[in-house]
Amino acid sequence: MTKLTIVANIKANEDKIELVKAELLKLIDVTRAEDGCINYDLHQDNDNPA
Numbered sequence: 001m002t003k004l005t006i007v008a009n010i011k012a013n014e015d016k017i018e019l020v021k022a023e024l025l026k027l028i029d030v031t032r033a034e035d036g037c038i039n040y041d042l043h044q045d046n047d048n049p050a
Contacts, residue, residue, distance in 0.1 A: 001036065012050050 012020035024042055031040045 003038070014050055017050050 010020065010024070021044065028040060028042055031037055
């Protein structure tokens with residue numbers, strides 16, 4: 001099987017940071033449960049939380 005790595009950089013509007021974070025957190029378990037998913041990590045920049 002071919003391995004594929006995807007890196008996404010998402011920037012939220014200042015007034016939507018917590019909403020975007022909450023929605024992205026919901027995707028972690030769902031994505032990890034997909035067949036073939038090896039790893040899924042979500043990070044937030046300490047210097048720019050948006």
